[in-house]
Amino acid sequence: MQDKLSELKSILAEVSDLNRAGAVLSWDQQTYMPRAGAEARGQQMGTLGKIAHEKFTDEKVGKFLDELKDAYHPESDEFALIKVTRRDYEKQTRVPADFVVEQAQVTAAAHEGWVAARSKSDFSIFEPHLEKVMDLTRRYIDFFPKADHPYDTLLDDYEPGMKTAEVKAIFAELRKKQVRLIQAIAEQTQVDDSFLHLKFSEVKQRAFGEKVITAFGFDTNKNRLDKAPHPFCTSFSVNDVRITTRYNEKFLNPALFGSMHETGHALYDGGINPSYDRTPLANGASLGVHESQSRMWENLVGRSFPFWEHFYPDLQKIFPSQFSDVKLRDFYKAINKVEPSLIRVEADEATYNMHIMLRLEIEIAMVENTVALKDLPDLWNARMKEYLGVVPPDDAQGVLQDIHWSFGGLGYFSTYALGNLISAQLWEKINSEITDLSTHIREGRFDSLLGWLHANIHVHGRKYEPQELIQKVTGSRLTPAPYLRYLENKFKDVYGL
């Protein structure tokens, strides 16, 4: 058995090396690559992906997985490795190679179409591409055993084990209460955040941001922060995890909270059991669990009052002309301002999930074929009015705002909202165990929080399925109640509800 396991592991190590080499190439493409290098870079990444796929889907791998299925104790790392590898193997071998090639071509064209459509704010340019993407999506679903709902197959790619019915039930509960909360807030005196929209030099933003994320646990011996058009986190090993950010010199929030967010991802990737490196276990449990970490550091920590009790004097020192006359309490209210808006990635904590629900409903309708694609802009705008009371003036600020459909990423959006819920569910548990956590935060100490997350979440990598992990850690499956409690408490505080 030991020989077979080590033979399997040496194949998985090669596949991991190829995938991580691909990740380095992608990181470089988004940070430093000269523009003209794009074509060759696409070929290089394509070759690495193709070889990784060939090696991983080799029959040998399936044979080892069969032979090793019952060889290890269900609680062991070896058992988890076989189980998770089996899951990936099933997914990758069910999809024929020529489908993958077709998908790459269709989505490459769809991406171009989306860019053009968005720049002209004209959905009809994107519609024929989306038609093809949806055709691929339905064929993709057919490669898998029939689920309770066809959308389950898509969800499962991003959030293993999550069902459409369960997400719908969770979101139904959220919608009712979040809509009420948003309405209640709308009736209060509005918050002034004009001082967040002054001039903030990139150099100073960077200096302050680095101070914050270093306090969180970001470590230049194994982490890097670079600039990129789109913020992301990427991991080349537990000892080399990098994030990016972009600076807006007219608005303090994006780079600051964006860096905290990406640091949350980076601390997760860097905290995975090093013995999982070069195996499929060396990743987060799911996108939702990953997002719970980024949201926790960004919102539950970074938008909390104790955090700013510690850091606001530093911020005032770095930006005296902007903040010397602004009281801590007013600053805190400003960074937590609620305002229904058009763009998901700019949404506040109270309204964010509404953007996700709208997308989930539309995606399910697309998969069920109960909506004509040409009607999407109207459907989108109607729902925006119903949920948030705002209507996009054009498609670019409406149905065309997100990249996800152009790459066929249906099923992805939910994980953002699930991440919010998981972050609050974990937060209640953490505060019950580290009862003086807010004192630590007020003192600028984050080691107790990070230590807890490392020991309870990070170290496990993909060993447990997301729901299994949440159950194990909090004692219950994913539930929206903690997040709703969190929102109500927070906005009671900010808006005096």
Place this chain on the structure above:
Amino acid sequence: MQDKLSELKSILAEVSDLNRAGAVLSWDQQTYMPRAGAEARGQQMGTLGKIAHEKFTDEKVGKFLDELKDAYHPESDEFALIKVTRRDYEKQTRVPADFVVEQAQVTAAAHEGWVAARSKSDFSIFEPHLEKVMDLTRRYIDFFPKADHPYDTLLDDYEPGMKTAEVKAIFAELRKKQVRLIQAIAEQTQVDDSFLHLKFSEVKQRAFGEKVITAFGFDTNKNRLDKAPHPFCTSFSVNDVRITTRYNEKFLNPALFGSMHETGHALYDGGINPSYDRTPLANGASLGVHESQSRMWENLVGRSFPFWEHFYPDLQKIFPSQFSDVKLRDFYKAINKVEPSLIRVEADEATYNMHIMLRLEIEIAMVENTVALKDLPDLWNARMKEYLGVVPPDDAQGVLQDIHWSFGGLGYFSTYALGNLISAQLWEKINSEITDLSTHIREGRFDSLLGWLHANIHVHGRKYEPQELIQKVTGSRLTPAPYLRYLENKFKDVYGL
């Protein structure tokens, strides 16, 4: 035939993608990688190299090469592709896989040993490693057909077609005349270069350096300049070629002339026929020819009087306190100062080749087994005294100064000196065709020079063997006469010989 060629080319494209992905990983390792990422990076690069080797040495490749041998006209690109691929294939398949593994292990340990030995300036620490490297080197030679001299096999890896006897003959002629030149210079009034050793801020050095290399043809759409501990040039496609440099704030020369040097390499790599991309033709003809390009831009252009007639006023403007009182002529003499010294990489044009000759003679003796390794420090120091009149005070500044032997790179050093010779031989030809080249340079125009190099050298990639290329372009094989003429004219000018 066409089908076979395109099948072969698709294998070669994958191999090229893997190798270039490996180059991206190596570039990142030397520029941006956090320190702790080194172990995983080694594994990733090892995997890419291993898969590239497996794919390239596959029997299919040999079969295609056999079948396509006589399929194309000898002047065609296809013929050159088959010939060059055959050459690489023969080299790679003659060396057994387990030898390659052993070599990787021995040289990894030898590198550690060399670092330790150099830091303690104690050759005896490195000697047992060098013993193993030499054992490997002799076994490596034995994998190949018997040549006129065993050292030929090593030379051929770096300078295809070059023979030990020919290099020895060239160097014998050089030695006699260069020693005489160096002695004649030593008898003159020495040059003052103290103003090159003042304080030069990195930011300003960078600004001036970028101005110069941009004028040469460096283009941020397809090139990058980054900082790294060791300057190098690397290519990921003709449209993505990068260089690095390091700044010494107490000495102007290293970054400035180093950037010109690496730009010479970059212009070569970026000028190769784009249709050769993703094939073995997409590389320089040899290390010697590559070095001729870097040396040409660094020395024949960058250390010339017309060049500084154009750029010196700019330099004075950027560094007024250092240069406002220094006359152009004195600056020109300072950057061309001749001074026998201990370290190869710091040597001036008149003495540089002497460092190479000494290494060549010692390497040949090592391969012939006519010197005991323990005697190398004494032999080294004796030759230094004989050729340059200086004696290293310790091994770190003597026999241990270069990294090459630790990675088994015997045969490599000659290419540096050959590059100098080729640069001068090409220079005479260029000046006979572009008769007003020095006027162009005085006006800061380099397009005529770059255009000539593109059309006559760069575009061909590896299509021609180095000697074939030199013959084709200059009408004669490699000869030291132009370089000797160049040195004599230059130092007549600088030292009034």
